[in-house]
Amino acid sequence: xxxxxxxxxxxxxxxxxxxxxxxxxxxxxxxxxxxxxxxxxxxxxxxxxxxxxxxxxxxxxxxxxxxxxxxxxxxxxxxxxxxxxxxxxxxxxxxxxxxxxxxxxxxxxxxxxxxxxxxxxxxxxxxxxxxxxxxxxxxxxxxxxxxxxxxxxxxxxxxxxxxxxxxxxxxxxxxxxxxxxxxxxxxxxxxxxxxxxxxxxxxxxxxxxxxxxxxxxxxxxxxxxxxxxxxxx
Numbered sequence: 001x002x003x004x005x006x007x008x009x010x011x012x013x014x015x016x017x018x019x020x021x022x023x024x025x026x027x028x029x030x031x032x033x034x035x036x037x038x039x040x041x042x043x044x045x046x047x048x049x050x051x052x053x054x055x056x057x058x059x060x061x062x063x064x065x066x067x068x069x070x071x072x073x074x075x076x077x078x079x080x081x082x083x084x085x086x087x088x089x090x091x092x093x094x095x096x097x098x099x100x101x102x103x104x105x106x107x108x109x110x111x112x113x114x115x116x117x118x119x120x121x122x123x124x125x126x127x128x129x130x131x132x133x134x135x136x137x138x139x140x141x142x143x144x145x146x147x148x149x150x151x152x153x154x155x156x157x158x159x160x161x162x163x164x165x166x167x168x169x170x171x172x173x174x175x176x177x178x179x180x181x182x183x184x185x186x187x188x189x190x191x192x193x194x195x196x197x198x199x200x201x202x203x204x205x206x207x208x209x210x211x212x213x214x215x216x217x218x219x220x221x222x223x224x225x226x227x228x229x230x231x232x233x
Contacts, residue, residue, distance in 0.1 A: 001213055002197065007206030010045070017052040021045040023189075023208055037210050038185045038232035039161050042118035045206065047111055053104025059095035061126075063119040063159050065148055066091040066103075067167075067228070069191065071112030077101035081130040090133045090147050092157040096126035115189070115228065121160040133157045140169040144176060144229060166229040168219075170195070175220035178229060185232040186211040193225035203227075 010021040011029045023043040024034045035041075041062070053074070066073060066085065073085045077093070078100040085091045093099065105112035135155050139145045148165035152158025170176065170193075180186055188197070189208045196202055198218050203209060211217065219229075 002201055002209055002211045004201060004203065005208045005210070007204070010206075017049045019047045021206070036120075037187055039120040039163065040117065040187055040230060040232055041120055042116065043187070043189065043208070044116045045113075046116060047113045048105045050105055050110060050112075051108045054102060056100050056102050058098060058100045059093075060098045061121060061124045062095045063121050063161055064093045064095065065117045065119070065157070065159070065165065066093075067115045067117075067147075069113045069115065071110050071114075072106040073112055073114055074104045074106035075101060075130070077128075077130060079128055079130060083130075083132045085132055088134060088137050090135065090157045092131045092133070092148060092159060094121065094126055094129045094160055096121075096128040099128040099130075115191075117165075117230075119159065119161050119163065122162065123160065126160055131157050135167070137169075140167050140226070142168075142170055142174045142176060144168050144178060162233045164231045166231070167226075168229065169224070169226040170219070170221045171224055173220070173222060175218055178217040178219060178231075180211065180215050180217060180231070182215070183233075186214075186217065187228075187230040187232060188219075189228045191226040191228065193227075194221055194223055195225040195227055196220045196222075 012021050076082045084106050144166040148157045190203045
């Protein structure tokens, strides 16, 4: 089954200092039809004004991944971690038994646009941890580049869940394939462009799809497309 969710179907808001779009229930937005997809609990597309952000706040028992699309994200937490993340870098935080952190746009002149994803961990009560990894954006071209996985590496952030996040950018009329193992799920989010799935389903900028029981996905474009693909249990 493939269910397409147009960009306009997301919950949107504008508070001045932050504009956001939620694919799943979050904060004061509650929709029982959009609560989670497998362990994927939150998929937010946020734009934060220069110099603004979230003050100190707690989290627990959640794997939180941030992918910066433009601008710079500053992170600080009570474990002593401090970092500034930009495009080409992945921020992964395991809240575990409890962590307090802040997130801000570190620029005083440019907006920050990021995707933030929350995943249920495979175990509760883990030790809190933070990690920032770097990937080569050129390796996204006509390829599914893993940037987060259960088995991490120098270029892949490690996450406490049986899942993988891929980034890709297709050029021209290129096509790539993804094989979905039995019983697993795939979430696709188009960052920019036009993406076709198995030639019959068209996703445009900021559209998403939730896919189950389709063993082979042929992903293509007639022009260009950059997207996130998440393989989930």
